[in-house]
């Protein structure tokens with residue numbers, strides 16, 4: 001396995017007025033694996049914890065964050081020096097925010113730096129070639145990030161990841177702010193990376209985008225991965241989907257024209273014990289006051305007492 005996230009939890013410690021210490025959990029006991037050549041979509045509503053998972057994998061969490069569990073790349077624990085070496089070389093992040101670009105460094109240098117190992121002239125040549133692939137003219141090389149539009153900045157970030165030759169790519173909302181043709185283009189780039197053998201995590205809140213390119217979809221709800229399903233399971237009336245939330249998502253898609261799901265995702269600031277989906281769940285029963293364990297079956301895995 002290329003990437004393994006095992007029993008991974010993440011939270012924050014905050015000090016409030018009067019120096020009261022408050023500790024809250026945002027991601028709960030996550031399990032996720034990505035194989036070489038595979039595109040795994042991580043789907044979830046805003047605030048469900050998608051970006052935090054990405055930042056946890058790359059070890060770029062804020063100071064007051066804590067994490068528990070294991071993240072392995074090629075079987076090796078991603079900690080300390082191993083993490084340092086992997087970042088930007090073996091694994092590349094296409095971040096959600098364009099603020100990740102260095103505002104004081106010209107675009108050309110930022111992209112060329114991603115081509116580690118090659119000589120200076122060679123790096124520049126490669127940067128130009130990859131920017132062209134992403135529809136950006138060589139003139140962009142001489143610009144500063146503030147001179148780019150949002151869409152251009154996103155392409156620059158994607159081009160850098162592409163050039164890094166990383167075997168794991170994590171793309172956080174790669175299609176946000178892009179028009180339809182550019183979305184298709186970006187999906188094609190990610191598919192090409194996977195065809196070349198990279199493992200790709202595509203983070204999105206757009207289920208259609210997830211289903212268009214991913215081999216598997218991990219569904220995140222309030223910091224819990226409630227189901228990991230193969231793309232083929234998203235078909236018909238959703239009978240091959242196990243978790244009631246995944247089914248509801250599938251049925252709410254425009255092409256299925258079914259009803260939406262009443263209610264909203266709970267906040268980690270007012271967590272109820274047990275399954276986070278229980279308050280909205282039609283299958284809810286007495287067991288849901290406790291977090292359901294992961295059930296693994298040949299089609300994927302899910303966390304639900306009643307499903308299956």
Ligand SMILES: Nc1ncnc2c1ncn2[C@@H]1O[C@H](COP(=O)(O)OP(=O)(O)OP(=O)(O)O)[C@@H](O)[C@H]1O
Pocket residue numbers: 012026044045046047048049050051052053062096205268
């Ligand atoms: N530095 C932080 N301190 C405290 N809480 C945080 C911090 N960063 C994120 N959170 C909380 O963690 C939760 C998950 O945030 P995250 O950015 O991972 O969501 P997301 O799924 O990526 O959402 P979006 O689709 O809007 O990008 C949010 O509720 C957010 O308030």
Ligand code: NI
Pocket residue numbers: 050051052096172
């Ligand atoms: Ni996010």
